[in-house]
Each structure stands twice: as C-alpha cells, then as structure tokens.
Amino acid sequence: xxxxxxxxxxxxxxxxxxxxxxxxxxxxxxxxxxxxxxxxxxxxxxxxxxxxxxxxxxxxxxxxxxxxxxxxxxxxxxxxxxxxxxxxxxxxxxxxxxxxxxxxxxxxxxxxxxxxxxxxxxxxxxxxxxxxxxxxxxxxxxxxxxxxxxxxxxxxxxxxxxxxxxxxxxxxxxxxxxxxxxxxxxxxxxxxxxxxxxxxxxxxxxxxxxxxxxxxxxxxxxxxxxxxxxxxxxxxxxxxxxxxxxxxx
Amino acid sequence: xxxxxxxxxxxxxxxxxxxxxxxxxxxxxxxxxxxxxxxxxxxxxxxxxxxxxxxxxxxxxxxxxxxxxxxxxxxxxxxxxxxxxxxxxxxxxxxxxxxxxxxxxxxxxxxxxxxxxxxxxxxxxxxxxxxxxxxxxxxxxxxxxxxxxxxxxxxxxxxxxxxxxxxxxxxxxxxxxxxxxxxxxxxxxxxxxxxxxxxxxxxxxxxxxxxxxxxxxxxxxxxxxxxxxxxxxxxxxxxxxxxxxxxxxxxxxxxxxxxxxxxxxxxxxxxxxxxxxxxxxxxxxxxxxxx
Numbered sequence: 458x459x460x461x462x463x464x465x466x467x468x469x470x471x472x473x474x475x476x477x478x479x480x481x482x483x484x485x486x487x488x489x490x491x492x493x494x495x496x497x498x499x500x501x502x503x504x505x506x507x508x509x510x511x512x513x514x515x516x517x518x519x520x521x522x523x524x525x526x527x528x529x530x531x532x533x534x535x536x537x538x539x540x541x542x543x544x545x546x547x548x549x550x551x552x553x554x555x556x557x558x559x560x561x562x563x564x565x566x567x568x569x570x571x572x573x574x575x576x577x578x579x580x581x582x583x584x585x586x587x588x589x590x591x592x593x594x595x596x597x598x599x600x601x602x603x604x605x606x607x608x609x610x611x612x613x614x615x616x617x618x619x620x621x622x623x624x625x626x627x628x629x630x631x632x633x634x635x636x637x638x639x640x641x642x643x644x645x646x647x648x649x650x651x652x653x654x655x656x657x658x659x660x661x662x663x664x665x666x667x668x669x670x671x672x673x674x675x676x677x678x679x680x681x682x683x684x685x686x687x688x689x690x691x692x693x694x695x696x697x698x699x700x701x702x703x704x705x706x
Numbered sequence: 707x708x709x710x711x712x713x714x715x716x717x718x719x720x721x722x723x724x725x726x727x728x729x730x731x732x733x734x735x736x737x738x739x740x741x742x743x744x745x746x747x748x749x750x751x752x753x754x755x756x757x758x759x760x761x762x763x764x765x766x767x768x769x770x771x772x773x774x775x776x777x778x779x780x781x782x783x784x785x786x787x788x789x790x791x792x793x794x795x796x797x798x799x800x801x802x803x804x805x806x807x808x809x810x811x812x813x814x815x816x817x818x819x820x821x822x823x824x825x826x827x828x829x830x831x832x833x834x835x836x837x838x839x840x841x842x843x844x845x846x847x848x849x850x851x852x853x854x855x856x857x858x859x860x861x862x863x864x865x866x867x868x869x870x871x872x873x874x875x876x877x878x879x880x881x882x883x884x885x886x887x888x889x890x891x892x893x894x895x896x897x898x899x900x901x902x903x904x905x906x907x908x909x910x911x912x913x914x915x916x917x918x919x920x921x922x923x924x925x926x927x928x929x930x931x932x933x934x935x936x937x938x939x940x941x942x943x944x945x946x947x948x949x950x951x952x953x954x955x956x957x958x959x960x961x962x963x964x965x966x967x968x969x970x971x972x973x974x975x976x977x978x979x980x981x982x983x984x985x986x987x988x989x990x991x992x993x994x995x996x997x
Contacts, residue, residue: 482996486849487761488796494995499749503848503995505794529793529800534844535751535767544790577793577800579848581765581995582750 460618476633483601483695491602495594499584504594506602509572524569528557532580559648562657563610585635586614612648613680630676647677651685735918745868753869757861761851766865773840783830784840787815795850852923859906870895904936909962937970
C-alpha cells in the first residue's frame with residue numbers, strides 16, 4: 458500500500474503538512490503537583506509532575522546545586538497491537554532520558570537550584586510519535602504544576618516517504634507520522650523551544666539521506682510550531698477557567 | 707498503601723464521627739459514592755474499562771492471545787491477571803515500589819476468578835489440546851485514593867463484559883497443522899460470560915461492631931484492618947481476605963459479611979444496568995481521559 462497517493466494524500470486522508478487531531482487537557486489528578494493528558498491521533502499519553510522537592514537522585518549530589526529533572530516513562534500493557542510483558546524496558550528508559558533532557562532545557566533551573574522535579578509519563582496508546590507526545594504532555598504537566606519555564610517545549614515527528622509518482626529516490630516529507638508511516642519510512646523526533654526557536658532534542662534511528670534531512674527537519678519544526686499554537690490555546694483556556702494568570706503557584 | 711499524614715486529632719474526628727453514625731463527607735456507614743465508568747476506552751485492547759471513584763482511577767485492559775493450554779486442562783482457556791501500580795499514582799510506586807501492592811491485588815483477583823462458578827473457562831478453546839484463548843487482564847492503577855480493591859474488581863468485571871474477540875473459524879488442515887481465520891466483521895464477535903463474575907466489597911473496621919464500606923483515603927489511615935469480601939451477583943460470598951495488621955472480632959466479621967452480601971447484589975445489578983445502558987447507545991462517543 459502506498460503511503461502517499463498520486464494526489465498527495467496520506468493513508469488517513471491528510472496532506473503532507475497536516476497534523477493529526479491534537480487534544481490535550483490539564484489537571485486530571487489531585488495528588489501530583491501537575492498532570493496533563495495529551496492525544497495526538499491515536500497516541501495517548503498521561504503525564505504527572507511531582508516537585509520541585511529536595512533533590513534525592515545521585516545525579517544532583519554530584520552537580521553544583523543544579524535543578525534536576527528526572528523522567529520515567531512506562532507503557533500500558535495493551536498500548537500497541539502486541540501485548541507488552543513489561544511496562545518499563547530499555548526503550549522506555551531511552552525515551553525517559555530524551556524527555557528529561559528536553560524538559561531540563563525548558564525549566565528555569567536557576568530558580569530551583571538544589572531541587573528535583575520528577576516527571577512520570579504513562580503511555581496509554583501508542584501509534585507513532587510516542588516520544589514527541591510524551592514531551593508535549595510532560596511540558597503541559599510542568600505548566601500545570603506552576604513550574605517556571607524559559608519557554609514551552611514542544612515536539613513533533615516527521616517522516617520521509619517516496620513520492621508515488623516518481624522513482625524511489627525522490628522523497629517527500631510528512632509531518633506527524635503515525636505508526637504505519639514511520640515503520641515504513643523513518644521517524645525523526647524534534648523537540649524545540651517554539652518562542653526561542655531553539656532545538657533541544659533530536660532523535661532518529663533510521664537511515665535518512667543527508668539531502669532529505671533538511672526537508673524532514675523543517676517539516677518537524679513546522680509541526681512543533683503548530684502544536685505550540687494548540688497547546689498554548691489549551692493552557693490559556695485552562696487559566697481562564699480557573700481565573701488565574703500565568704505565574705508561580 | 708499511599709501515605710498521607712493525618713494528625714491524631716483529625717483521626718479522632720473521623721473515628722468519633724463514624725461512631726455517631728455520620729462520616730466526614732456526610733455518608734452513612736454503608737453508603738457508596740458515585741462512580742464514573744466508561745468501557746471501550748482503548749482501541750488497541752479487546753476490552754477495556756476506566757473506573758473513577760473520587761480520587762481512585764483505574765484502567766483495565768483485556769487482550770486475547772492464542773496459546774497452548776495448561777497441562778491437564780486441554781479444554782480450558784486461561785484468564786491471567788497482571789496489576790501495575792503506575793508512578794503517576796504516587797512517586798513511591800516508581801521502579802519496583804508498587805510491586806507489593808500490585809502482587810497482592812493480582813493474587814486476590816486470580817483467586818476470585820479461579821472458581822468455575824465465577825468465570826467458566828471451559829468453552830474458550832480453538833483447537834482442543836493445542837490452542838486455547840488466553841485472556842490477559844492488565845490493571846493499571848493511575849491514581850490511588852482509597853477503596854482500591856472494590857474499584858479494581860468493578861473495572862475488571864466491566865472490561866470483561868466489554869471484551870469482544872473476533873470469531874475464529876477453522877478453515878482447513880495443512881500438514882497436520884490446523885489453519886484458522888479471524889473474522890474481520892466488527893459485528894461477528896465472541897463475548898465473555900460475566901453474569902456470575904464476583905466483585906469485591908471492602909469493609910474497614912473502625913471499632914468493634916462498626917465497619918464502613920467504600921472508605922476514603924483519610925478513613926483508611928484511621929483503621930489498620932479491613933475485610934475484603936468477594937460477592938457474586940446472587941448474593942453469595944465467594945472470597946474473604948483480611949488485610950492489614952490488626953484484629954477483628956468474630957461478630958464484627960459476621961456482620962460485615964452479612965452486609966456485603968446485600969450490598970454486593972445491589973451493586974452488581976446497578977453495574978450491569980449501567981453497562982447495558984452504555985452498550986445500547988449507538989455510535990457512543992468515547993470520552994476517555996478528555997471527559
């Protein structure tokens with residue numbers, strides 16, 4: 458089955474620059490300091506933030522009173538087609554590190570010197586772009602917790618597929634790839650600070666020709682900006698509902 | 707379970723209130739709170755349910771796999787329970803922190819459903835002796851705010867009720883191996899029979915002769931011992947577990963058991979009515995976590 462039709466439409470009817478339906482919600486639970494739910498198409502992720510609190514991790518004791526962001530990603534057993542036997546494995550640990558790194562760049566560390574912020578992410582359903590969705594959900598949970606940040610951190614994926622009309626050397630970049638698109642082509646995850654225009658995380662484990670990389674990266678950055686609009690609208694909406702302004706809680 | 711700190715005075719307030727017949731939130735000792743229930747929340751599972759009771763949030767998923775049967779039981783399917791306490795619920799659950807609670811929950815569920823009267827695995831066979839249906843019930847504790855056992859049991863029953871597996875037909879034989887096909891018609895499905903599936907009712911012992919059902923997390927801090935009673939829909943008691951370090955008098959226990967049977971039958975009826983009502987809505991919109 459072609460990933461991109463002759464008319465330039467993808468399997469789910471989107472154009473190459475069209476993101477999946479994005480929905481998010483802030484504040485699901487009482488116990489964590491902040492919690493958020495993020496849905497990008499069929500990918501659903503739940504994030505909660507505990508902290509800032511006294512630093513306990515080994516990493517923080519070696520540093521010079523820096524703020525430490527830790528992250529633990531786990532998956533629901535039925536989140537993808539095959540049942541998973543373990544909620545946490547090597548792959549979720551790799552994702553955790555990536556998410557923690559991206560968040561570390563966004564949190565205003567100097568404000569929380571010597572503190573630790575724990576982020577727990579639960580993947581409810583996985584259909585491509587899981588890492589990106591985890592970063593977005595974690596960012597919203599940080600905001601809900603009232604943690605000071607330099608900027609939002611938003612993440613999006615992009616993929617490259619051969620265009621149907623041409624030979625396989627010609628490729629076309631797709632934004633926000635779902636599982637079937639990323640497994641056939643490639644998946645580049647990019648996280649950025651949308652207002653500062655800085656890239657904070659970039660991840661791919663598929664071969665991609667250098668000549669195609671620019672187009673794919675641009676497409677992912679475009680996706681990040683689109684997601685930022687959506688996430689910011691939801692945050693504004695949340696603040697309005699709670700008669701709050703954006704400041705430290 | 708999950709630590710919250712109550713002072714002695716706060717505990718005394720709750721305990722004395724219960725002794726006077728009124729709880730901190732205005733309920734009577736045998737009053738149950740309203741709970742939110744939704745089935746079919748996950749597309750990737752054969753059956754799923756999310757149950758929320760105040761500050762307790764449970765996600766139950768059921769996935770079917772074809773497996774060889776257990777030795778000596780060639781004509782019986784399998785029903786397996788796995789519980790995971792997510793770190794979302796409490797930071798103490800991170801890593802292996804939630805394992806103790808998780809294994810206690812899964813062992814209670816396993817014993818509750820092990821009886822053939824509660825859940826009959828006899829019919830869940832594709833090729834006798836070779837392939838049976840194994841139903842993996844995965845319970846995810848997303849928030850832990852009191853009365854966990856009851857909510858989990860209600861979630862499990864709802865998810866099993868909502869489970870639909872594609873019908874499997876044996877189409878032929880190829881070199882001794884049977885070939886089977888899965889129907890891709892979304893209405894041509896097999897369902898599970900949960901008419902006799904039990905639920906759990908937790909009685910928290912406040913003082914001798916006084917127990918309360920559906921305790922909040924604050925009330926759970928006030929008393930160390932609780933009785934978890936498994937009740938079948940026909941008001942028979944099928945399991946009793948005593949949890950926590952503490953003692954309970956025989957007459958208090960008997961009273962709790964008697965109360966559970968009546969209450970259990972009522973909750974069963976309400977649960978099935980709710981599930982049937984939800985099922986009857988055509989093209990029901992799934993609210994999931996956004997609702």
